[in-house]
Amino acid sequence: MNDWYRNFANSGVGTTITRQLGLPRPAVLRRYEPGQPLLPGPAVVGSAAAGRLADRLTALLQDAGVPVQSLGTADGPEDGERPAAVLLDATGLTGPADLAGVHAFLAPAVKRLRPSGRVLVLADPPAEAATPAQAAARQALDGLVRSVAKELRGGSTANLVLVPAGAEEALAAPVRFFLSGRSAYVDGQQVTVSAPVAPAVQDEERPLTGKVAVVTGAARGIGAAIARVLARDGAHVVAVDVPAAGQALAGIANEVGGAALQLDITAADAASRLVEHLRERRYAGVGPGVDIVVHNAGITRDKLLVNMDADRWNTVMTVNLQAQLDLTQALLDADGLLRPAARVVCVSSQSGIAGNRGQTNYAASKAGVIGMVRAWAPEFAGRGATINAVAPGFIVTEMTASMPVGTREVGARLNSLQQGGLPVDVAETIAWLAQPASGGVNGQVVRVCGQSLLGA
Amino acid sequence: MAAPTRKAAIVGGNRIPFARSNSRYARASNQDMLTATLDGLVARFGLQDERLGEVAAGAVLKHARDFNLTRESVLGSRLAASTPAYDVQQACGTGLEAAILVANKIALGQLESGIAGGVDTTSDAPMAINEDMRRVLLAVNSAKTVQQRLKALAGIRPGQLLPEVPRNAEPRTGLSMGEHAAITAAEWEIGREEQDELAVASHRNLAAAYDRGFFDDLVTPYLGLARDQNLRPDSSPEKLATLQPVFGKGEGATMTAGNSTPLTDGASAVLLGSDEWAAAKGLPVLAHLVDAQTAAVDYVHGGEGLLMAPVHAVPVLLARNGLTLQDFDFYEVHEAFASTVLATLKAWEDPAYCKDTLGLDTPLGAIDRSKLNVNGSSLAAGHPFAATGGRIVATLAKLLHEAGPGKRGLISICAAGGQGVVAILES
Ligand SMILES: NC(=O)c1ccc[n+]([C@@H]2O[C@H](COP(=O)([O-])OP(=O)(O)OC[C@H]3O[C@@H](n4cnc5c(N)ncnc54)[C@H](O)[C@@H]3O)[C@@H](O)[C@H]2O)c1
Numbered sequence: 001m002n003d004w005y006r007n008f009a010n011s012g013v014g015t016t017i018t019r020q021l022g023l024p025r026p027a028v029l030r031r032y033e034p035g036q037p038l039l040p041g042p043a044v045v046g047s048a049a050a051g052r053l054a055d056r057l058t059a060l061l062q063d064a065g066v067p068v069q070s071l072g073t074a075d076g077p078e079d080g081e082r083p084a085a086v087l088l089d090a091t092g093l094t095g096p097a098d099l100a101g102v103h104a105f106l107a108p109a110v111k112r113l114r115p116s117g118r119v120l121v122l123a124d125p126p127a128e129a130a131t132p133a134q135a136a137a138r139q140a141l142d143g144l145v146r147s148v149a150k151e152l153r154g155g156s157t158a159n160l161v162l163v164p165a166g167a168e169e170a171l172a173a174p175v176r177f178f179l180s181g182r183s184a185y186v187d188g189q190q191v192t193v194s195a196p197v198a199p200a201v202q203d204e205e206r207p208l209t210g211k212v213a214v215v216t217g218a219a220r221g222i223g224a225a226i227a228r229v230l231a232r233d234g235a236h237v238v239a240v241d242v243p244a245a246g247q248a249l250a251g252i253a254n255e256v257g258g259a260a261l262q263l264d265i266t267a268a269d270a271a272s273r274l275v276e277h278l279r280e281r282r283y284a285g286v287g288p289g290v291d292i293v294v295h296n297a298g299i300t301r302d303k304l305l306v307n308m309d310a311d312r313w314n315t316v317m318t319v320n321l322q323a324q325l326d327l328t329q330a331l332l333d334a335d336g337l338l339r340p341a342a343r344v345v346c347v348s349s350q351s352g353i354a355g356n357r358g359q360t361n362y363a364a365s366k367a368g369v370i371g372m373v374r375a376w377a378p379e380f381a382g383r384g385a386t387i388n389a390v391a392p393g394f395i396v397t398e399m400t401a402s403m404p405v406g407t408r409e410v411g412a413r414l415n416s417l418q419q420g421g422l423p424v425d426v427a428e429t430i431a432w433l434a435q436p437a438s439g440g441v442n443g444q445v446v447r448v449c450g451q452s453l454l455g456a
Numbered sequence: 457m458a459a460p461t462r463k464a465a466i467v468g469g470n471r472i473p474f475a476r477s478n479s480r481y482a483r484a485s486n487q488d489m490l491t492a493t494l495d496g497l498v499a500r501f502g503l504q505d506e507r508l509g510e511v512a513a514g515a516v517l518k519h520a521r522d523f524n525l526t527r528e529s530v531l532g533s534r535l536a537a538s539t540p541a542y543d544v545q546q547a548c549g550t551g552l553e554a555a556i557l558v559a560n561k562i563a564l565g566q567l568e569s570g571i572a573g574g575v576d577t578t579s580d581a582p583m584a585i586n587e588d589m590r591r592v593l594l595a596v597n598s599a600k601t602v603q604q605r606l607k608a609l610a611g612i613r614p615g616q617l618l619p620e621v622p623r624n625a626e627p628r629t630g631l632s633m634g635e636h637a638a639i640t641a642a643e644w645e646i647g648r649e650e651q652d653e654l655a656v657a658s659h660r661n662l663a664a665a666y667d668r669g670f671f672d673d674l675v676t677p678y679l680g681l682a683r684d685q686n687l688r689p690d691s692s693p694e695k696l697a698t699l700q701p702v703f704g705k706g707e708g709a710t711m712t713a714g715n716s717t718p719l720t721d722g723a724s725a726v727l728l729g730s731d732e733w734a735a736a737k738g739l740p741v742l743a744h745l746v747d748a749q750t751a752a753v754d755y756v757h758g759g760e761g762l763l764m765a766p767v768h769a770v771p772v773l774l775a776r777n778g779l780t781l782q783d784f785d786f787y788e789v790h791e792a793f794a795s796t797v798l799a800t801l802k803a804w805e806d807p808a809y810c811k812d813t814l815g816l817d818t819p820l821g822a823i824d825r826s827k828l829n830v831n832g833s834s835l836a837a838g839h840p841f842a843a844t845g846g847r848i849v850a851t852l853a854k855l856l857h858e859a860g861p862g863k864r865g866l867i868s869i870c871a872a873g874g875q876g877v878v879a880i881l882e883s
Contacts, residue, residue, distance in 0.1 A: 243672045243675070243677070246675070247492075247676060250495060250500075253499035253500075254504055257504045257505070261673075262676070263672060264669070267669055269669070280740045283502070283738060285738065
């Protein structure tokens with residue numbers, strides 16, 4: 001879908017006009033394409049205190065073929081290539097005084113950051129601090145990163161990864177994700193990693209090779225993008241949607257070389273039919289089973305609470321929340337069908353975090369998804385699997401295309417990247433969570449919202 | 457020694473919802489519909505870029521340009537372009553006959569996999585220039601001089617400009633199929649009420665099957681249509697009783713638009729393979745095609761009804777397989793007209809007819825009517841001639857699979873030209 005305003009603002013005339021009028025100038029974001037290097041330029045790695053991660057980060061970057069500019073001093077090299085990413089190891093802070101080091105490193109480095117650059121801060125979780133002073137310093141980074149994200153222009157993002165002691169092995173997948181074009185529309189976010197349940201190596205070009213993925217609501221919009229991205233990354237996709245959407249669904253399945261399964265996920269026997277289907281078919285040339293489940297199907301039935309009838313309330317709750325619970329439970333119960341290192345990703349929404357006028361039903365269902373994911377995470381970890389939620393912000397789809405222009409244009413700009421996200425941005429985040437190497441990301445809620453002003 | 461044979465497996469099927477003539481699919485050609493149907497099947501079973509043994513399909517009403525309809529549809533589909541294909545045509549028996557052809561090749565080990573299908577449009581039916589005009593144009597074409605050419609062209613008369621629209625009529629009798637069926641209905645004294653009841657059951661059964669999701673993996677929506685357009689879930693004997701007869705004459709006429717199938721557009725396809733092929737592809741086996749039989753009757757001079765050939769084919773098939781008519785869990789008798797189904801059943805119960813016409817010592821007997829067309833048939837779904845066989849094979853195979861292993865079903869399809877195609881499936 002075309003962002004005419006962004007295209008205009010980046011055109012010759014548009015640049016002049018938008019500058020003079022002080023209008024937002026949304027950038028063309030760096031998005032992932034197969035074969036692309038992890039970063040288009042070098043990275044700078046620094047530490048604020050006696051961090052434990054800087055060496056690991058440097059090794060990881062060099063492994064990925066990224067030249068690392070190590071800043072001996074806070075000023076850094078004034079000459080040389082401008083960095084495409086700035087990584088700060090902020091572990092080991094003892095109190096607010098140590099934050100001076102954070103400032104001293106970031107200020108000059110961020111100043112030289114390229115467009116579509118990345119600022120990534122790695123820190124200890126505040127909850128595990130030994131003293132109030134330490135907790136204060138750790139928590140301070142949250143405010144800092146969110147503010148940096150808001151100051152950055154040109155499609156650059158800033159994110160925070162919290163690394164508890166012992167979870168260092170989990171670092172590679174999140175670091176790669178946040179530096180790459182896959183995270184183009186993920187900004188101002190925070191992810192806490194945990195010790196990966198089963199550390200895995202993967203082919204970074206096709207990390208999902210041999211995996212079987214079920215995607216609900218795959219006939220169009222975000223679901224279709226998820227099917228495409230999972231297939232691009234090597235997965236065999238079972239595309240699910242309501243029978244009435246079957247023609248489009250077949251088109252997507254044929255496009256991605258997967259299979260179409262026409263199924264209303266709210267049908268009384270939906271869970272048993274999905275289980276039976278997966279038992280009967282042996283996808284990707286292996287025994288029956290599924291590795292990746294993406295609960296994406298969702299609907300809205302907006303009305304102010306006082307005007308909302310039971311039907312609107314119930315249908316939204318059934319599609320958006322109850323079906324996710326029922327299908328997941330059925331797969332857990334179907335002996336061995338959900339493979340050991342399974343990845344379940346549930347699509348929530350910004351409305352579930354920020355609330356939205358006219359969406360009590362929708363927001364309740366989407367907040368419920370977050371509760372479900374957090375509650376299930378330990379059980380999933382126990383079987384070597386993960387379950388996470390992705391909360392899209394304003395994503396440009398057929399749904400938003402039919403909104404009034406004013407509402408749509410304003411809605412699309414209410415974030416630090418000053419533009420709506422694309423379905424592929426949500427899909428990339430989901431595909432990352434589905435990777436074998438993402439075993440250390442569990443029970444998390446990742447917002448794909450360009451650091452939306454809503455519910456931030 | 458004959459090579460050992462195996463039974464072909466029915467893996468699944470796909471069809472587009474059937475549309476009423478000149479309606480939702482008015483702009484779709486046979487090739488469009490067959491291609492979409494193949495693509496839906498490919499999507500359901502993940503057959504993209506797969507080279508199948510062959511695709512056999514056909515249409516009853518065909519444009520001259522569609523001489524290679526099936527192959528062209530394969531080329532336009534997501535199947536590998538190296539999948540061979542050919543056209544089949546046996547009137548309303550086309551779809552089932554195509555399935556038998558593919559199944560037999562699989563049974564002989566000549567194929568490991570194949571698709572059988574059929575398609576028809578009565579909206580985009582071919583129109584020919586009429587016979588007089590054709591002669592004039594041939595004369596123009598063979599004229600040697602300008603003068604001769606002008607002379608030939610001068611022979612054109614206004615009446616010759618009218619196109620010839622294909623009629624649903626038997627060339628040898630000039631009677632439409634409905635008129636033929638009305639003769640049979642009168643002969644067998646098939647009442648109006650029982651015909652209407654059969655029609656209502658067809659609509660209700662089809663609607664209930666859709667409601668329980670039975671067709672979720674058998675039908676793929678097309679051009680905005682998600683269910684058969686002819687389906688009337690609220691059909692009732694009272695409503696049908698108000699319709700005027702359209703076939704047959706005078707007081708005794710019983711056949712209305714409600715208990716006869718309307719002209720319909722649509723397509724269907726069935727995926728067949730050897731058990732080994734299905735297993736290697738990780739695909740299920742719903743049922744096997746056990747055996748099949750065709751028959752033809754002399755409806756022109758022989759005094760038999762046009763649509764009575766299946767009545768002759770079934771006893772032959774039963775005898776060869778050591779079965780009685782009662783040895784089935786499901787019966788799929790194509791509802792060309794409600795009266796056809798009822799005459800068929802009545803004939804099998806009639807001792808005199810079975811003895812004199814079919815040469816049987818004992819009649820085949822009655823069937824348990826609760827096992828007949830349990831998920832509806834052509835009266836409700838519609839009947840795009842060549843597409844009906846594929847619809848029935850896939851529906852029955854799934855029914856048998858749901859019922860569990862060892863269940864048996866009988867298919868009986870009547871066809872124009874006094875022909876009939878019947879088959880046995882087993883889970
Ligand atoms: N577009 C956005 O800006 C946005 C923002 C936040 C969250 N989301 C969420 O992302 C997901 C996808 O949204 P979208 O914009 O692509 O919507 P969409 O309406 O374009 O697509 C949703 C798909 O889900 C299918 N679906 C609905 N009910 C179903 C059922 N009972 N069984 C099977 N399939 C069913 C629909 O047929 C449709 O194909 C939804 O969960 C939505 O709530 C979207």
